Amino acid sequence: MKISLKSSIILFISLIFISSCKKDEDETTPAPSLNNLEIGTGNNKTAYPGSDIHIEAEILAPAIIASVKLEIHPQSGEGWSYEQEYTEGFSGLKNAEFHKHIDIPAEAPLGHYHVHLSVTDALGQSTEVESDLEIKFDPSLPSATGLEVSPNTAGTDLHLEAVISAINKIAKVVVEVHGAEWEKEFEFTDAAMIGQTTYNFHKHVNITEAPAGHYHVHLKIVDQQGKENEFEEHFDKK
Template identity: 30%
Template sequence: MNFKSLNSMKTTIKTIALLFVATMMLFITSCDKENPDRPVISDLELGISDNHVAYAGADLHIEALIEAEGRIDVVEVEIHQEEGSSDEIDSTFTEFAGLKSTTFHKHVDIPEDTPIGTYHVHITVTDQEGYQTTVEDEIEIEELADEEAPEITISSAPESGTSFSSGETITISGTVTDNISLAGLLVALVYESDNIADADVAGDNTAVIVMLHTHDFDDPDETEFTASIVVGAENDNNMTPAAIEGDNAWKSGNYYILVKSKDAKANWAYLDHYPIVINY
């Protein structure tokens, strides 16, 4: 091979190499444009204290942190057995639409006739630009025969009709026990004139002021609790603190404290109301 031919070959190789690098850079740039920051799902919890167990006829506690630069559009939960099975539970949640980040906390009902066994859980977040992220995990759905509700004992509470002014702290303490396993505890301050049924007092009810809300228990059959709130506080004491404004904004009048608890089979216990007066 003469010198001229060798130089020509080297030039050709360099040209091919440059074309290859340019093509790869174009491909990477294209991929970057087609794959922006997708939603991120982290800190997933399934079941009571993240035990990955649910019970037929009760509900499954689900909690996760969601971050979406493109803003959340919809969150979907799918629970199913192996492919081909007709036993599937689907839930769609749209109340988080427009948020860039949120703590997703829901309780998905497990029908009484759901067959026991291992199930796959898929949680999919779709943002407002159409991009999706899905995380997967497994749970066991089991049978649980339990008709006994938790027992709530109060050790310290305001006397009936006690008056509280702005800046003062309202506190109630006690113990909750269950024969098998606790699954939830809620202490809320309710404005009497709103006439809210005890069953409708919940952590996601924006008309009440949450003093304490938890689904995590170090001892599943017994826990001590203390719930408190400062009159005039900007935020409540929910699992993810929320602003006290709008429907549950502080106002003067008659309130009552409600303590309620449920077990793993969704048997609820309610205590009598503890009436107080707020001068705001």
């Protein structure tokens, strides 16, 4: 009986010690951080109905990322709102780059909005950063309609096509293709396109080196006054 009681006491103390160490470890692991938040092109914190907005930040989570959440809502009253939680491409990592292009509906009310970006780690610790955003109308921005993106069956060639327009005349078009393990940028300044207000943009770019996976394609049109607008599509390479 004495041996059994002594063993029980030792086991109980050991469990308390292990629990205490685990608690101390959890308490000393820093919360995740979000740095260099960028809202819109050049961090201009501006979006336009019928287009998309680029949102980017650097994530560091010593205790491993569990999920990332993005929320956009009006500063006051009613308006367009957006909420999405992301785990794919983030969960299980210590470091990650959050880089998304969020579509702004054509019917989104103009006005001032708040953007909230938060990250939660595996210990349940959360960190949130926020920023202002203005949705406004600018009829002079370049535009693209009917954007088509499709790889050929061999996976070596990517077909791109859209009707692009720029009231202030086209200066150049930049196409960025990026996935988890490969990215490349292509710039076009065709003589037939430069200076036009409308042009049927039709290109084929080489994606032979891109491994199989899911890819984002960003088509950016820059006009001769330096205004730019970006449009996004997706494709899968098998």
